[in-house]
Amino acid sequence: MEKAFLPLLYLVWSDDLLSQKEVSILNTFFTENTILTDSEKKNLLSFIAVSNPPTRETLAFWKTEIFDELTQSPQIRSLFGLSLQLSGNDARFENLKPEFLELENQLGILGEEALLTFRSAANTQTSNLETLNSFDVKALQSILEGDTAGIEKQVRDLLQRPEFKYANTQETDSFREKVLDWCRILANEKLGSMAFPKEFGGGGNMKAYFAIMEALSYHDLSLVIKFGVQFGLWGMSVYFLGTEKHHIKYLSKIGTLELPGCFAMTETGHGSNVKGLETTATYDHKNQSFVINTPHPKAKKEYIGNAAVHGQMATVFAKLIIDGKDYGVNTFVVPLRDTSGNILDGIEIGDCGRKMGLNGVDNGTIRFHNVTIPKENMLDRFASVNNKGEFESPIPSDNRRFFTMLGTLVGGRIGIPKSALSAMKTGLTIAIKYSDNRRQFGPDGGSEVPILNYRIHQRRLFPHLANSYAFHFSLRYLTDRFMQRSEADAQEIEALAAGMKAYVTWNVRDSLQECREAMGGKGYLSENRIGDLKNDTEIYTTFEGDNTVLMQLVAKNRLAEFRKEFGKLDIGGMITYVFDSAKTALSEKNPYTSRRTDDEHLKDPEFHLAAFRYREKNLLSSAAMRIKKLVDGGMDAYDAFNVVQHHMIDVAKSYLERVILEQFLSKIETVSDASVRQQLVRQQQLFALNLLDKNKSWFLETGYFEPPKSKAIRKAINQLCWEIRTDAVALTNAFGIPDSLLGATVLTEK
Amino acid sequence: MEKAFLPLLYLVWSDDLLSQKEVSILNTFFTENTILTDSEKKNLLSFIAVSNPPTRETLAFWKTEIFDELTQSPQIRSLFGLSLQLSGNDARFENLKPEFLELENQLGILGEEALLTFRSAANTQTSNLETLNSFDVKALQSILEGDTAGIEKQVRDLLQRPEFKYANTQETDSFREKVLDWCRILANEKLGSMAFPKEFGGGGNMKAYFAIMEALSYHDLSLVIKFGVQFGLWGMSVYFLGTEKHHIKYLSKIGTLELPGCFAMTETGHGSNVKGLETTATYDHKNQSFVINTPHPKAKKEYIGNAAVHGQMATVFAKLIIDGKDYGVNTFVVPLRDTSGNILDGIEIGDCGRKMGLNGVDNGTIRFHNVTIPKENMLDRFASVNNKGEFESPIPSDNRRFFTMLGTLVGGRIGIPKSALSAMKTGLTIAIKYSDNRRQFGPDGGSEVPILNYRIHQRRLFPHLANSYAFHFSLRYLTDRFMQRSEADAQEIEALAAGMKAYVTWNVRDSLQECREAMGGKGYLSENRIGDLKNDTEIYTTFEGDNTVLMQLVAKNRLAEFRKEFGKLDIGGMITYVFDSAKTALSEKNPYTSRRTDDEHLKDPEFHLAAFRYREKNLLSSAAMRIKKLVDGGMDAYDAFNVVQHHMIDVAKSYLERVILEQFLSKIETVSDASVRQQLVRQQQLFALNLLDKNKSWFLETGYFEPPKSKAIRKAINQLCWEIRTDAVALTNAFGIPDSLLGATVLTEK
Known part of the structure; x- marks a missing residue:
């Protein structure tokens, strides 16, 4: 008869969720029970004495007994059924069923679930799931890649070459140089200029350029951003906002990375609200030139990729001023460094320093101190200053002209x-x-x-x-x-x-x-x-x-x-x-x-x-x-x-x-x-x-x-x-x- | 009459959201309209010729005219009302109202909203919100701090001293040393041992210890984690899992940071499921000692704070084996390095290297190659091996004993x-x-x-x-x-x-x-x-x-x-x-x-x-x-x-x-x-x-x-x-x- 209680006793002593409170519930149950004999009560009570708990060996022995019973009677589906079996199908115990179920409840034991403790359940549904190969992976890959599969493969193959081994991202200086080196390799493979027109050494394939960005991004993301700054932002701004004279002068050098450059739009004071930029480009009639200036510290260009170290030129967004009149935001090519990397007069560069990530990109700040650039440096596809020093544009509204300019850059x-x-x-x-x-x-x-x-x-x-x-x-x-x-x-x-x-x-x-x-x-x-x-x-x-x-x-x-x-x-x-x-x-x-x-x-x-x-x-x-x-x-x-x-x-x-x-x-x-x-x-x-x-x-x-x-x-x-x-x-x-x-x-x- | 259309014309030419499609809608409207005279139609059509857009100056002039009209008639609340006013309240234009509203719709212009373009709206509700001081900030702060205000202030004051200037987190080695230095300062101020009993040099104040953790966390979080590893995990495991002999031997040295240590629970193969740890501590009857061993690489301890560089000892969680029998997970104090920092025989240390954060904490791996430790190094509050070499525990179930041990460490x-x-x-x-x-x-x-x-x-x-x-x-x-x-x-x-x-x-x-x-x-x-x-x-x-x-x-x-x-x-x-x-x-x-x-x-x-x-x-x-x-x-x-x-x-x-x-x-x-x-x-x-x-x-x-x-x-x-x-x-x-x-x-x- 006592054996019938082994599962409950085992659970109370071993379950890590039950507290000793349960011991006292059992104590009351055994003591007040009218079916158990005095000797049975005594035995059972001895098993729940907190001062003298069953030994580790006793617990192990109980578990073995219970396990054996379950193995012999696999049809058992409840704790009571198990206990009854253990009691040798004692009729007295059978009469105890209501009280036993009540006891289960008091102890917070879900009988069917508790059985699991004793039963080997190695073969659950959860255990049986494993990785299969139920479809043609290559076929799916080719659907994903579609008509850019070729260029994507070219990029992936390139990136697996030893020189593209991941770099130490901790040392900012060396990481920046490494990323520039990687960009040079890509430029040499004619990947950077992929979207530029063929007459300027490009591939004339914008779609392939996007595929390159996608495939490159399986590698370090500093690489893809530096690549995007050089060929996408710097290159494309010259291409889309400039005219033939700029294309001839700059595009092929940008594509080969001979001329690293920046896209200098954002200012400290104006990020989202770019219409409010404060850098000025003032037209000088006498010298037929523009004077680029940063009026105050918050108007400096900020977060500009390639600015801190490598950029030699920048597409600068600035308000055009002619004779004191504001003609809205226009764009100008402004030299920042000479070909040896020395910062030019009037240019003040800051370093954005460490960032959460992308530390292979040399983001910096640029402040202009009345920097003079020739008239031809205005990117004049959408607006220009004519020979009389007058503003001209096919788009009369400053606002719309600005958004038209930005619209051309939507590729980013x-x-x-x-x-x-x-x-x-x-x-x-x-x-x-x-x-x-x-x-x-x-x-x-x-x-x-x-x-x-x-x-x-x-x-x-x-x-x-x-x-x-x-x-x-x-x-x-x-x-x-x-x-x-x-x-x-x-x-x-x-x-x-x-x-x-x-x-x-x-x-x-x-x-x-x-x-x-x-x-x-x-x-x-x-x-x-x-x-x-x-x-x-x-x-x-x-x-x-x-x-x-x-x-x-x-x-x-x-x-x-x-x-x-x-x-x-x-x-x-x-x-x-x-x-x-x-x-x-x-x-x-x-x-x-x-x-x-x-x-x-x-x-x-x-x-x-x-x-x-x-x-x-x-x-x-x-x-x-x-x-x-x-x-x-x-x-x-x-x-x-x-x-x-x-x-x-x-x-x-x-x-x-x-x-x-x-x-x-x-x-x-x-x-x-x-x-x-x-x-x-x-x-x-x-x-x-x-x-x-x-x-x-x-x-x-x-x-x-x-x-x-x-x-x-x-x-x-x-x-x-x-x-x-x-x-x-x-x-x-x-x-x-x-x-x-x-x-x-x-x-x-x- | 033509003036009535200035607002619409201005909007079409300047709004950055409208496309040139709108121009053709206007074209149709003007051409097919039966109220406008031929001369009016001609004038209006001339304003929407894409080949010859209004000049920038014309646009500016329109805007001024519209603005002046609005300033004189502030009661105007619709685009039609404005246009009517501009027409000089021309009765012909008034008759055009249904068609004009239809035109507004076709152009996607919400009349009332469009008025904003012309009206100065500097004084919006949105503009007027600003920071106020409407309550007693100090009173609220003191409610937040409650009865630990004193110790929190002490910590905050300490952290504002120049030696706690934030460190360079990039250079792992120097950062780790800096964080150790900071911990030493805190230890010297008796903050680390705050929760240890007074008889072992501690403050006997667990609540104050929590307040210290909270206040320290306004500083670099590597500091608080290193602090927590040393005084919380290492110190508290000795305190809660060990007995007097361990307290006497270790606690005061831990509190002063004379004895840097680790909490070596997690293994590569077992993180969440710690019950499944595989490191073994095998009892050696003859020498009355334990042999600590890592059976295979996945059973090595991993992510262990203080392990890579500074820890001299560790609380090691390992399965106790006596005579080939497994007595579940127990804890042992195991020396890792001598006081000069040399790694001891049989101990193999790995460095987890850079992590996303907390790089001031020297997390490492530990592998044990049959390391012998004396019997007294078992932390024996919940289980011990007696003089006969038998396992003893007041908690017979291995499972429950393990969770009881973990329960004492819930402070973490x-x-x-x-x-x-x-x-x-x-x-x-x-x-x-x-x-x-x-x-x-x-x-x-x-x-x-x-x-x-x-x-x-x-x-x-x-x-x-x-x-x-x-x-x-x-x-x-x-x-x-x-x-x-x-x-x-x-x-x-x-x-x-x-x-x-x-x-x-x-x-x-x-x-x-x-x-x-x-x-x-x-x-x-x-x-x-x-x-x-x-x-x-x-x-x-x-x-x-x-x-x-x-x-x-x-x-x-x-x-x-x-x-x-x-x-x-x-x-x-x-x-x-x-x-x-x-x-x-x-x-x-x-x-x-x-x-x-x-x-x-x-x-x-x-x-x-x-x-x-x-x-x-x-x-x-x-x-x-x-x-x-x-x-x-x-x-x-x-x-x-x-x-x-x-x-x-x-x-x-x-x-x-x-x-x-x-x-x-x-x-x-x-x-x-x-x-x-x-x-x-x-x-x-x-x-x-x-x-x-x-x-x-x-x-x-x-x-x-x-x-x-x-x-x-x-x-x-x-x-x-x-x-x-x-x-x-x-x-x-x-x-x-x-x-x-x-x-x-x-x-x-x-």
């Missing part, structure tokens, strides 16, 4: 998210491969389990993996749109680029954060690269336009488009807009669909698209309505836009998410290999469902989802993650990042 | 979130002060506006500010509970500490991320410290227990408590539990309350508490139900717990959020100064509403909120942020962080 806002995406892929590859190898915890009696088998670990990493696929295709789409842009869609593409830059870089930030944490201490060691990836991309959310500011711009652009399309707003028109113009949305927004929770529906791309579109339209029109109401109520429009800033971010996000989803789906349409297609479909489903889940409060608020639906979506995500687990490693292999570029020690050490 | 899990909170306060102080000074953008015609006046900026920073206040009081509460702990509540406090460690460090991570982005490029420069704060605290989410793992433990603890309280689960009992036992929740969960959106209700702490409690209970009981259903359905319990991992995180979070809210409210009850109290009430309201907003999808799903309520909460948060703006700087001043410790260049440079 495409290169940045592409670079960020590569960093994200690297991070995910490292973290997922590590998690596939790393084992920790496991069922009692079984081996430890790869941490990638844990649901929470899957939920942390896989939605980011799905995002990386989604972003990949939409950034390719953006690139193609950019390549084919015309005046008619230029502004749409500029807004899309600004939005994608912000949306992608924020998501990359989050994904690398998860990678770091998912790798625990290993993620914190520099040798595993997550830290560098995180810290280098940290500033991606700020440079080329602060993300928050960009998202406001994107939303304003959407509002302007919306007004053009739908005119004067009223509530009736709004409702018509939201419901009528989105027939699918309408069919979704009925009690039946808002409650549908079946798998087929939840995974249906038509459902995803309808929901994304409904959200986009609704957020946009409600933002327009809110602003109108505030302004109608007498609020200043500036204040009104401040009130809705938070809403505007959602307007922009919902627009971008719809575009990303559409592009993902339209890419999938083109994939013929069934197993590869299935992989992409799963990624698309996870991408869409994850966003529906993230935004579910909005869908619940609008009634588009009923609660059972949002719960079903959560469950579907967990299930998708579970299914993706076995293919996750292969899905990162399809990114095609060479091991030497991954460079994470933990993936190679034994 | 209190020190870490306190340290993280100080870093968060530093970051928020820097970012909020910067944002109060930094101006960017503004209304047309007005000055640029402090970025802290922008709603989105407030939404980014202020909820974190409210969190920092909330965390402050709940960490004080946790410390007090820890100081007064008894066997009865020890496990509750351990779970609370584990949970607070995870919850706070995750939030600190998020807050420092926002601080970095809110400061743009300035946040990226090392000189402004946000990068170091971010990278140093990055590992706080991993060490002293991986946050995700800890949260699972906390949730399991909650489940165990729940079962003890409510016994066998069934749906009826669950409903009773959730609804009956929470009377307030019941009264909330009715159509009237779930729809209440008035300010009084939304700011009512009773509402907050009821909602938090409802969520906690509901999540807990539903998790219990789900597990039971899965296990009842035949799933292995190990798998079942895997299925609900995501849910378990919410169980733990909701529990912690309820505790934090309760402690915040109970602290406010004690504050008598009305203006200070008002500040704290606002912070509490923002803390609570922000969490209700973050969790709103859950509240919507359960029907606890109706959609109008969740929308009203969002609005209330925006309004609270707006109200807090003028006090935000003062609220950071109340943290009392000396400027020299903030150390951000951007706050001091002119």
